[in-house]
Amino acid sequence: MTQTLGPVMLDLDGPELTAEECELLQHPAVGGVILFARNTLEAAQVRELCSSIREARPGLLLGIDQEGGRVQRLKDGVTRIPPMARLGQEYRAAPEVAVRLCQDAGWLLGMEMAACGLDLSFAPVLDVDVGLSSVIGNRSFADCPETVATLAGAFLDGLHEAGMVGVGKHFPGHGGVATDTHHEMAVDERDLDALRSSDLLPFTKLASRLDAVMPAHVVYPAFDSRPAGFSPSWLGMLRESLGFKGVIFSDDLTMAGAHVAGGPAERAHAALDAGCDMVLICNDRPAAREVLAACEGMTSKRASRLRYGRARPDLDALSALGRWRRIHARLEAMNAS
Numbered sequence: 001m002t003q004t005l006g007p008v009m010l011d012l013d014g015p016e017l018t019a020e021e022c023e024l025l026q027h028p029a030v031g032g033v034i035l036f037a038r039n040t041l042e043a044a045q046v047r048e049l050c051s052s053i054r055e056a057r058p059g060l061l062l063g064i065d066q067e068g069g070r071v072q073r074l075k076d077g078v079t080r081i082p083p084m085a086r087l088g089q090e091y092r093a094a095p096e097v098a099v100r101l102c103q104d105a106g107w108l109l110g111m112e113m114a115a116c117g118l119d120l121s122f123a124p125v126l127d128v129d130v131g132l133s134s135v136i137g138n139r140s141f142a143d144c145p146e147t148v149a150t151l152a153g154a155f156l157d158g159l160h161e162a163g164m165v166g167v168g169k170h171f172p173g174h175g176g177v178a179t180d181t182h183h184e185m186a187v188d189e190r191d192l193d194a195l196r197s198s199d200l201l202p203f204t205k206l207a208s209r210l211d212a213v214m215p216a217h218v219v220y221p222a223f224d225s226r227p228a229g230f231s232p233s234w235l236g237m238l239r240e241s242l243g244f245k246g247v248i249f250s251d252d253l254t255m256a257g258a259h260v261a262g263g264p265a266e267r268a269h270a271a272l273d274a275g276c277d278m279v280l281i282c283n284d285r286p287a288a289r290e291v292l293a294a295c296e297g298m299t300s301k302r303a304s305r306l307r308y309g310r311a312r313p314d315l316d317a318l319s320a321l322g323r324w325r326r327i328h329a330r331l332e333a334m335n336a337s
Contacts, residue, residue, distance in 0.1 A: 004301050004303075004304060005061065005278070005300045005304050006028055006030045006299060006300065007029065007031055007295055007298050007299065007303075008031055008268070008278070008292055008295055009032035009033065009061065009063065009278055009281070010024065010030060010032075010033055010034070010282070011033070011039075011282040012033060012035070012039050012049075013038070014038060015040070016049065016052070017053060021056075022056045024288075024289075024292075025060065027292045029295040029297075030057065030292065031278055031300050031303055032060050032303070033060055033063070034062075034063045035049070035063070036064075037073045037074075039073075040074040040076075041076065042074075042076035042077040043074065043116050043315055044077060044315065046116045047116050047117045047315055050062050051117060054117075061120065062118045062120075064118055064120075065121065065123075066081075066109060066122075066123065067081075067084065067121070067123045067139060068083060068084060068109070068335075069084065069085075070139070074116065079327075079332060080331070080336075081105060081109065081331050082335040083138035084125060084139060084141045084151070085129065085139070086138070086334055086335075087334075088140075088147060088148075088151060091142070098151065102141075102152075102154035103155065103161070104158060104323070104326075104327040104330075105331060106124070106155035106160075106161070107158035107162045107323070107327070108324060108331070109123070109158070109159065109162075109164070110161070110164030111162045111164075111321075111324065114163060114308050114313055115313040115315035119306055119308045120164065120165050120211075120212070120306055120308075121159075121164070122169060122249075123155070123159075123166065123167060123169075124152040124155045124156060125140055125152070126149075126171075126206065127148075127169070127170055127174045128140060128143060128144070128145045128175045128176075128199050128201075129142065129143050132175065132176055132178045133177055145198050146201065149205040152202055152206060163308060164308065166209075166210055166211050167210070167212040167249065168210045168212070169213065170216035170228075170251065171213050171216060171228060171234070172195055172200045172203060172228060172238075173188075173195065173200060173203070173216070174216045174218055176195075176198075184256050185217075185256065185257050185260060186217065187221060188220050189221065190220070190222065192223050195220065195222075203238070204242055207238070207243055208244075211246045211247065211305070211306060212249055213238060213244060213246065213248055213249070214229075214248075214251055215228040215229040215234060215248065215251065216229065216251065217229055217255055219260075220234075226260075226274075227257060229250050230258075230260075230270045230271055231274055232275060234274075235274050236275065246305075247277045247278065247305070248275055248278075249276065249277070249278050250278070251280065252280045252282045252283070253291070254282055254283055254287055264281065264288075264294075265290050267279075267291075268281070268291045269294060272298070277300045277302050277303050278300050
């Protein structure tokens, strides 16, 4: 389909679509829905929820944070994927084996999410773990930017093999700040040269292969006084210097790190004006309604490219695939160790 989407991605209250939410999804500014743990009892239920969303409003993008480790919203009926740092540990011992495992993990994740009815997972994480950020920590593949680029690139290859898009986050790199932007403003005081040689490197190497990017609610004052997701300078660099041609999602605009831009409507306009294609507004229904009203008549031209374009795998038949069984067993064992 070539139709455009609204520029706003919303969340839902529970595991079933309510009548009020059905009405909300009809707003033309809605372009997608993101699922959280409260929406995901088990895989078959998620498949039914996605089906009901599409019945209410066909064509919406359906996403989830399904990275593995502590950020895996759906746990029952799918593979428990270890933190990406665990895959990074494998790389130190056996690089070629670990690269293949990362590709396999991306493939498995993509197949499972597609079978559940989703279009995308907000993964892989491209942040470099330098030992400062507890909110990133073992969500990162490694403390070496080259290793992050290599393993995230393999993971991305696996997602693409499954027909699933990849969303790199959190541009230009969230690993260098201790602050959790869910709760307060974060500032990274490093200069641009330091960022280019470390945190920016995975984004630079993978920009041409990523389908989407999510910027950080972090201020890098050596380059811009605004958080990256509200910065035409940062998002301009992503487009012009790095050559990124995909979709830019804002991080959740209800996070404390985004409040510097003003109220909900001001945050949405600031992100879209800076260059975001779609904004996330979660866990605050009055704010979501305010943002929808403020985005009336706006569309996202790029975001429709992210829809899953293949015949979806059968959730109940995945276990019949030898590759799925092999990778599932390996990842489950790593997650338990």
